[in-house]
Amino acid sequence: MRMRGFGMGLAAMLAVVVAHGDDKRPEKDSRAEPRPNGKQMQPASPAASSAARVREGMTRISAGVNVGTDPDFGPYSLNVAEPFHMDITEVTWAKWREVRDWAATNGYTFADMGAGKEDAHPVQRVSWHECVIWCNARSEKEGLVPCYTVGAVTCRTPEEGLPDCSFTASGYRLPTAIEWEYAARGGLVSKRFPWGDTVTHEQANYFSWDGYAYDVSPTRGAHPKYKNGTYPYTSPVGAFAPNGFGLYDMAGNVWEWCWAPKGASRCIRGGSWDADAGGLRCGYRNVSDGPNDRGDYGGFRTVRRAGQ
Numbered sequence: 058m059r060m061r062g063f064g065m066g067l068a069a070m071l072a073v074v075v076a077h078g079d080d081k082r083p084e085k086d087s088r089a090e091p092r093p094n095g096k097q098m099q100p101a102s103p104a105a106s107s108a109a110r111v112r113e114g115m116t117r118i119s120a121g122v123n124v125g126t127d128p129d130f131g132p133y134s135l136n137v138a139e140p141f142h143m144d145i146t147e148v149t150w151a152k153w154r155e156v157r158d159w160a161a162t163n164g165y166t167f168a169d170m171g172a173g174k175e176d177a178h179p180v181q182r183v184s185w186h187e188c189v190i191w192c193n194a195r196s197e198k199e200g201l202v203p204c205y206t207v208g209a210v211t212c213r214t215p216e217e218g219l220p221d222c223s224f225t226a227s228g229y230r231l232p233t234a235i236e237w238e239y240a241a242r243g244g245l246v247s248k249r250f251p252w253g254d255t256v257t258h259e260q261a262n263y264f265s266w267d268g269y270a271y272d273v274s275p276t277r278g279a280h281p282k283y284k285n286g287t288y289p290y291t292s293p294v295g296a297f298a299p300n301g302f303g304l305y306d307m308a309g310n311v312w313e314w315c316w317a318p319k320g321a322s323r324c325i326r327g328g329s330w331d332a333d334a335g336g337l338r339c340g341y342r343n344v345s346d347g348p349n350d351r352g353d354y355g356g357f358r359t360v361r362r363a364g365q
């Protein structure tokens with residue numbers, strides 16, 4: 058498993074995962090639960106009735122259940138009880154700076170400036186804690202109610218401690234791991250990737266090698282279209298075909314942080330330009346307990362409660 062850049066804590070975690078086989082899940086989830094009523098998932102699709110309330114750059118993900126058997130991780134059950142809106146792309150470097158610059162004059166602080174190759178490429182080198190704070194800043198900037206609080210006070214700096222999340226607030230937040238995977242699968246059931254069971258450089262920005270039978274790319278190594286520029290070899294967001302929900306880069310480009318409450322393991326999902334095909338799988342969870350871990354390979358996208 059080729060993954061780098063999220064600090065010693067994550068490196069140690071990964072070492073354990075690799076030692077026991079890279080298909081072992083480091084945390085429990087709802088997999089292997091009985092299939093509710095024996096029903097298959099109802100494919101989600103944009104709801105025309107609420108389309109007007111979906112903000113630019115987001116799409117509506119309908120509530121539903123995706124139940125199946127992953128080729129590598131086995132039985133799973135992803136139950137999304139409430140519809141939500143999700144950024145169709147990773148947060149870009151330009152969007153990150155726009156909100157961060159506003160935040161800097163409105164009571165927010167960040168431990169690091171983050172980074173990005175170009176405006177339309179994803180932001181990278183952002184920690185989980187900074188992404189949470191950025192979500193709050195984006196909410197306030199757009200007149201929405203921030204989701205994250207520390208002691209009932211809006212979280213605006215890393216020094217305030219780990220936040221709680223209000224899932225009923227109107228603002229932006231990180232997706233839960235269940236929401237992220239449900240969205241990544243894009244309505245397909247029991248598939249390894251958002252589009253099917255094999256991967257090539259035609260479908261995603263990642264590091265290809267012959268270590269996995271399902272990596273059938275005729276080109277190997279870093280993506281040939283994006284490795285000739287300057288480091289890092291990210292691609293502009295949305296450079297590959299979207300999945301069935303209209304979401305781009307749910308596999309590859311940059312890893313994406315997911316929400317986790319205090320005491321739970323945080324995870325980043327979907328692989329990156331430097332990760333191999335194993336990291337790109339919908340069911341793979343890359344775990345990091347450090348809220349301030351950061352790497353050149355990690356970014357995020359946001360979600361909102363639907364109907365706000």
Ligand SMILES: [Ca+2]
Nearest residue numbers: 306309311327
């Ligand atoms: Ca991604």
